Amino acid sequence: MTYLIDAWLERPQPYLRILNRNTGEVCAVLEEQALDELRDQGDLDLHELNSSEPLVLKELVRSLFLYCYARALRP
Secondary structure (H helix, E strand, O other): OOEEEEEEOOOOOOEEEEEEOOOOOEEEEEEHHHHHHHHHHOOOOHHHHOOOOHHHHHHHHHHHHHHHHHHHOOO
């Protein structure tokens, strides 16, 4: 599968979505609170979003998916 990161971070209610590039299906959504938490933990480097290196982006998508799944499991 190939993914696309759709990030709107400079708006009043920022969000980041991970989309399936082939279907356009939204696979994960991170909104302001989650983005703030990731930045505070040091797990989201905004410069990585601008990277054109496939390995950097692959690792970023993997980390974002793991965070989403872990957050969904919280009580």
